[in-house]
Amino acid sequence: MSPTRFASEHKWIYIGAIVVLLALVVIGLVRYAAITTNNKATQKANELADAAVAAGYRRPDTALIAGLLGTDGGLVCDDPASALKSALWKINVSNGAAFVGQRPVIGDGRALAAEATIMKIYCPDKLDKIQDKLDDLKTDDTVRQ
């Protein structure tokens, strides 16, 4: 292959990659919908903030929680017990590696309890499905409060 054709082919690979990424950005922006807050969202956010304080955390910003979790828990309550999602979060109870060095560790119990608390407030029906999996995890208090 001549150097010119070689460079030309590479150019098309780069252009293709840029087009795909830009298309994804456009799709993401179009589909992104900021969660609208209402009284119910604020009430649930206050419940979660109270639970966080009771668990020994600082009181988080309730407006931020309301905007993030809305009334239905957002991503946290989006089918967390499915096989593939469970596989991913199990892989993510891991060290600080970003690539091949990623390996599981003994996770922090309070972080997992916080997870369960969010589900208990926002989607108790989903918590029932995942509670067994969370209970099965061996944890310790590895995060300094």
Next chain:
Amino acid sequence: MSSMDMPADAPRQSARAAHATIPDAPRLTWLTLALMTTASVASLRAAPTMAVYGLACVFLYLVPAIVFLLPTALVSAELASGWNGGVYRWVSEGLSKPLGFLAVWCQFAMTIFYYPSLLAFVASTLAYVIDPALASSGLYTAIVIMVLYWTGVWISSRGTKALAGLSSWGLVIGTLIPGTILVVLGMVFLAQGNPSAAPMTASHLLPEWTGLASLVLIVNNFLSYSGMEMNAVHVSSLKNPAKEYPKSMFLAMGLVLLIFILPALAISWVVPSSQTSLTAGVMQAFDAFFSYFDIGWMTPIAAVMLISASLAGMLTWLAGPSKGLLEISRSEGYLPPFLQQLNRFGVQQNILVTQGAVTTVIALGYAFIPNVSNVYWIFSTITTQVYLIVYLLMFVAAMRLRKNQPDHPRGYRVPALNVLCVVGLLSSAAAMVIGFVPPSQFGGGSVLVYVVIIGSGLGLLGLLIPWAFLKFRKPSWQTEAAREEGAAS
């Protein structure tokens, strides 16, 4: 892929492979190699995980940097400045050729199990952009893994230049730019007088000490820096490897540290750990971060950036270990001639395609069989154990090379090499031992069962399979072309 020679029988394979010689490597700048190295080790994916530890994440990255990153990076800088070819060549020269094959085999084989979990993460992040409900679909996940993996193989088969450009830009777009945004916004947050969500006092510099769990966390973090030496296989693409490779390694080391530490700290300033979700993944943390600044729309953009960084890293892993495996297999005839063949770009296409076939089967199992995906985390322990064999061999080889070939020209001589090698050896050995401690996911299962599972996986993937290749190889596997190349060099 049309250029691939597909011989029907062994003699023809040998004959065709004999005529396929490795073309001159394309030129890479030391900056590109530094970016490739960084792309293969660091990304923002780990930042939310480590942000939970608050200020202690600095300790959790710095201690492993001293005892593992520094020895790995400096020792491989010296070795690459003296010998082309990467880890297989260093171990071959320092210990023996079969051990050189073992080293590069371990570096190569562990990636086979790694790609499905990396691409499943990419699939779930992509689902966040398109439709979050897709993340639970096996069919969607399988399609994304297949399309992205085989596109990666196709790009890798076009030569080092193409993937070097894509992986470098992937790092810039997917990690350096969003990482800088996170850090700047985090500083703005503090400058506005907001208290940090995670305490930033001196008493929070160290992680909580709870005995074994803390030890597991600290020691397993050594592996965050796995892969720093991997791109040394491309060292012959540099204009002046002896001088440029160490320079590229120093830059990569600095970038990796900054990418790991600063964004994790920035997230811990803004997002309380009580709001980070394990099941919702990293996008939840980014959403919380950007929502604070009322720029929640940045989250899907960050997702696309994260995807590009992950794919950039995957490209470097596709190209590096397989190239090393090819080079020692060609020179010593350790693999069948079919796997030694090159395409017209001089790329080990048949190794990549064979690896792809195995990866495809594993990925389909991951996507469609819950029993496989449910225990996939075990593979990440086994594969990291296998990778540690590479480091054990590399550090021993480095000490032997300094002793047995002290006058061999090296562009860079690391001070106190033996001390660094001993530290690196001990760190690698400690990480291997800790790899046998059952993590959270194993629950209350028997420790003995866990040790047997990990030990069996390590023995099978890291020892038995490479031993079988060495044991059953045939003299005809060493091709004429390789002999000629060997004689010429």
